[in-house]
Amino acid sequence: MIPFLDRPLVQFGLALATVLILPLAMRSGTLASEILIFGLAVAACNLLLGYTGLLSFGQGIFFGLGSYVAGLGLMRAGLPAPVMLLLSLALGALVAAAVGWVSIRRQGVYFVMLTLAFSQMFYFLAYTFSGVTGGDNGLLDIPRPRLGGTVLSDAWTYYAYVAVLFLVLFATLQRVALSTFGRTLLAIRDNEGRAGAIGYPVRAFKVAAFAISGAVTALAGALHAMLIGVAPLSNIDYHTSETLLIMTIIGGSANLFASLLGAGAYLLAADALSAIWPRWLLLLGLLLIVITLFLQRGLWGLIERAVALVTRTPPPAESLPLPLVGRGQGWGWRRQPPPVEGHPATPTANSSPQGGGGQPGARPAPEANR
Amino acid sequence: MTYLFQILNGLGLGMLYFLLAVGLSIIFGLLQFVNFAHGAFYLLGAYLAYEGVERGLSFWVAMPLAALVVAVLAGLTERLLLRRVYKLPHTFHILVTVGLALVVQELVIILWGPLGGNVAPPEELSGVMILGDFVYPEYRLFVIGFTAILAAGLWWLLDRTRLGAIVRAGSESPSNMALLGYDTLRINTAVFALGAGLAGLAGALAAPIRGVEPFMGVEALGIAFVVVVIGGMGSYAGALAAGILVGVAQSLMATLWPEGARLVIYLGMAGIIMAMPRGLFGRA
Numbered sequence: 001m002i003p004f005l006d007r008p009l010v011q012f013g014l015a016l017a018t019v020l021i022l023p024l025a026m027r028s029g030t031l032a033s034e035i036l037i038f039g040l041a042v043a044a045c046n047l048l049l050g051y052t053g054l055l056s057f058g059q060g061i062f063f064g065l066g067s068y069v070a071g072l073g074l075m076r077a078g079l080p081a082p083v084m085l086l087l088s089l090a091l092g093a094l095v096a097a098a099v100g101w102v103s104i105r106r107q108g109v110y111f112v113m114l115t116l117a118f119s120q121m122f123y124f125l126a127y128t129f130s131g132v133t134g135g136d137n138g139l140l141d142i143p144r145p146r147l148g149g150t151v152l153s154d155a156w157t158y159y160a161y162v163a164v165l166f167l168v169l170f171a172t173l174q175r176v177a178l179s180t181f182g183r184t185l186l187a188i189r190d191n192e193g194r195a196g197a198i199g200y201p202v203r204a205f206k207v208a209a210f211a212i213s214g215a216v217t218a219l220a221g222a223l224h225a226m227l228i229g230v231a232p233l234s235n236i237d238y239h240t241s242e243t244l245l246i247m248t249i250i251g252g253s254a255n256l257f258a259s260l261l262g263a264g265a266y267l268l269a270a271d272a273l274s275a276i277w278p279r280w281l282l283l284l285g286l287l288l289i290v291i292t293l294f295l296q297r298g299l300w301g302l303i304e305r306a307v308a309l310v311t312r313t314p315p316p317a318e319s320l321p322l323p324l325v326g327r328g329q330g331w332g333w334r335r336q337p338p339p340v341e342g343h344p345a346t347p348t349a350n351s352s353p354q355g356g357g358g359q360p361g362a363r364p365a366p367e368a369n370r
Numbered sequence: 371m372t373y374l375f376q377i378l379n380g381l382g383l384g385m386l387y388f389l390l391a392v393g394l395s396i397i398f399g400l401l402q403f404v405n406f407a408h409g410a411f412y413l414l415g416a417y418l419a420y421e422g423v424e425r426g427l428s429f430w431v432a433m434p435l436a437a438l439v440v441a442v443l444a445g446l447t448e449r450l451l452l453r454r455v456y457k458l459p460h461t462f463h464i465l466v467t468v469g470l471a472l473v474v475q476e477l478v479i480i481l482w483g484p485l486g487g488n489v490a491p492p493e494e495l496s497g498v499m500i501l502g503d504f505v506y507p508e509y510r511l512f513v514i515g516f517t518a519i520l521a522a523g524l525w526w527l528l529d530r531t532r533l534g535a536i537v538r539a540g541s542e543s544p545s546n547m548a549l550l551g552y553d554t555l556r557i558n559t560a561v562f563a564l565g566a567g568l569a570g571l572a573g574a575l576a577a578p579i580r581g582v583e584p585f586m587g588v589e590a591l592g593i594a595f596v597v598v599v600i601g602g603m604g605s606y607a608g609a610l611a612a613g614i615l616v617g618v619a620q621s622l623m624a625t626l627w628p629e630g631a632r633l634v635i636y637l638g639m640a641g642i643i644m645a646m647p648r649g650l651f652g653r654a
C-alpha cells in the first residue's frame with residue numbers, strides 16, 4: 001500500500017480528474033456517462049466487498065430496481081427527476097436492507113449463493129409482473145431530466161448532470177468509509193467474531209452497509225435508465241450483478257477510486273472488443289483467470305506498483321490478495337506496520353516454553369476448522 | 371390426471387437437479403471451493419451429447435461419453451488451474467470459475483452457434499407409455515428410473531466404500547488426511563472430476579427433454595444453488611429432497627401459474643431460509 005494514494009483527498013482528486021478528462025479524451029458522451037454511472041454502482045459494490053467483506057451477487061437487483069423507478073416514476077407517476085432520484089435512493093435502501101437482512105443469516109459461501117438466488121428471484125419477479133415492468137421489452141421512452149426548462153438530450157450535457165451527482169455521491173461514500181461507521185465495517189470484515197465480542201451489533205452494521213450500497217446502486221440504475229431511455233429487463237438480471245462484481249474486482253477492492261477504474265476499464269474494453277469480435281466475452285473470461293492468478297489486487301495494484309517504482313518506495317506485496325491492513329488511514333495518520341496473521345502483539349495462550357513450532361496436528365490451521 | 375403428469379415431470383426434473391446439486395455439494399465439501407463453473411459443465415455435457423448424436427452415435431454411447439469427457443476436462447482444469455487458487459479467498463474462487471464459465475459458454479457459441487438445437491431421445495424410448503387413459507413419454511420415465519439407480523449408486527459410493535470414506539474424512543479435515551499419508555491433491559482432482567462429471571451427465575440426460583442452448587448453464591447454476599441452499603450444503607439427503615421438491619414445485623406451478631413458476635421457486639427458497647437458515651438437512 002502506498003499511503004499517499006489512499007488519502008481521501010487524493011482519491012477524490014483522482015475521481016475529479018477522471019470526470020474532467022473523460023470529455024476531453026472520449027468521443028462518445030454516452031459511453032463516458034456510462035463509465036461514471038457504473039463507477040458509482042461499482043463503488044457501492046466495493047463498500048460491501050472491500051469494506052465489509054460481503055461478496056454480494058445481488059447488486060443487479062438494486063440497479064434494475066433503480067431503472068424501474070426511473071421508468072415508472074417519470075412516466076406513470078409524472079414525478080420530476082430529482083424527486084424520482086430521491087425515491088430511487090429510498091427504495092434501493094429499503095429493498096437492499098431486506099435482501100441483506102435475510103442473506104446475512106448465512107455466512108461465507110452460503111451468503112454468496114443466497115444473494116445470487118435473490119438476484120434470480122427479483123429477475124423473475126420483474127419478468128412475471130410484466131404489466132408493471134414491461135417484461136422482456138422493458139419500459140421504453142424514458143425521458144431525460146430537465147434543467148432550467150431544457151431537456152438534457154445532448155449526451156455531454158447529460159454527462160455533466162451525471163458527473164455532478166457522481167462526485168457528490170463519491171464524496172459521500174468516502175465520508176461513510178472514513179466515518180466511525182466505516183471503520184467498524186472494516187473491523188467486522190477483518191474479524192467478525194471480535195467485533196461482535198467488543199459489543200458492536202454486527203448484523204445491524206451489515207444491514208446498514210447493504211442499505212447504503214443499495215441506495216447508491218439504485219440511483220445509478222435510475223441514471224442509467226435515463227441515459228439509454230429504456231429500463232430493460234437485463235438491468236435486473238444475473239449478468240448485471242456479475243458484471244458489477246467483475247468490475248469491482250478488476251479495479252481492486254482497495255479503495256473507492258479503484259472502483260471507477262474497474263468500471264472504466266471494463267466498459268472501454270467491452271466497447272473496443274465487442275466492435276471487433278462478438279465473442280469478446282471469451283477474452284473477458286480469460287482475463288478473469290489471469291487476474292486471479294497474477295493480479296489479485298486488480299488494476300489499482302498495478303498503479304501502486306508503478307507509483308512505487310517511480311517514488312522508489314518498496315512495492316506493495318502482491319502476495320496479499322486483499323488489502324487487509326492499513327487502508328485509507330485518513331488525514332495525518334502514520335502508517336502502522338501491518339499486523340501479522342494471528343495477532344502477534346498479544347502473546348497467545350499456548351506460546352509455551354517449548355517454542356512456537358508445535359505439532360502440526362495439535363493446532364489445526366484456521367481453514368481446517370469450520 | 372394432469373397433476374400426476376406434472377408430478378412425474380417434476381420428479382424427473384428434480385432428479386436432474388439433484389445430480390447437479392450433489393456434484394456442487396461434494397466439491398464444496400471437500401475443497402471448500404465455490405464452483406461457479408458448475409453450470410458450464412452441465413452445458414458442456416448437454417452439447418457433447420448433442421454433438422455425439424448428431425454424428426450418428428447412439429444416445430447410449432453419447433450420454434456416458436459426454437459425462438466422461440466433461441469429467442476428464444474438469445480434472446485437467448483442476449490440475450492445471452484451480453489447484454493454484456485454493457489458498458486464495460473465496461472472492462477469487464468465484465472470479466476464476468466465473469471466468470471459466472464465460473470461456474466455456476463462449477466456446478460453445480463459437481463451436482455450435484448461438485441458436486441451440488434439439489436432441490432426439492433414443493429410438494427405444496421415443497414412444498409413450500399408456501396406462502389406461504394416462505399417457506407418458508417413455509424417455510422421461512427412463513430418466514426417473516436411471517437417476518434413481520444412479521442416486522443409490524452414488525450413495526453407496528459415498529457412504530459405503532473406502533473412496534467415500536476418504537472423501538468424507540477429507541471434508542472434515544484435509545490436513546489430518548495428508549498427515550495420514552493420503553495424497554490429498556489427487557483426491558481433490560478425482561472429486562472435482564466426479565462432481566463435474568455428474569453435472570455433465572445431468573446435462574446429457576436433460577438434452578433430449580429440453581434441447582440445448584448456450585445459456586442453459588447459467589440457469590442450471592442458479593437452480594443448483596437454490597437446491598443446495600434449501601437442502602443444506604454437504605448433505606446428500608438434503609440435495610435429494612430439495613432437488614425433488616424444487617422440481618415438483620416447478621412442474622406443478624407450470625400448470626397452475628406458468629409465468630410465475632420460477633418466481634415461486636425462489637420465493638419458496640427465501641421462505642425456507644427465513645424459517646430454517648441452515649436448510650432442510652443442514653448440519654449445525
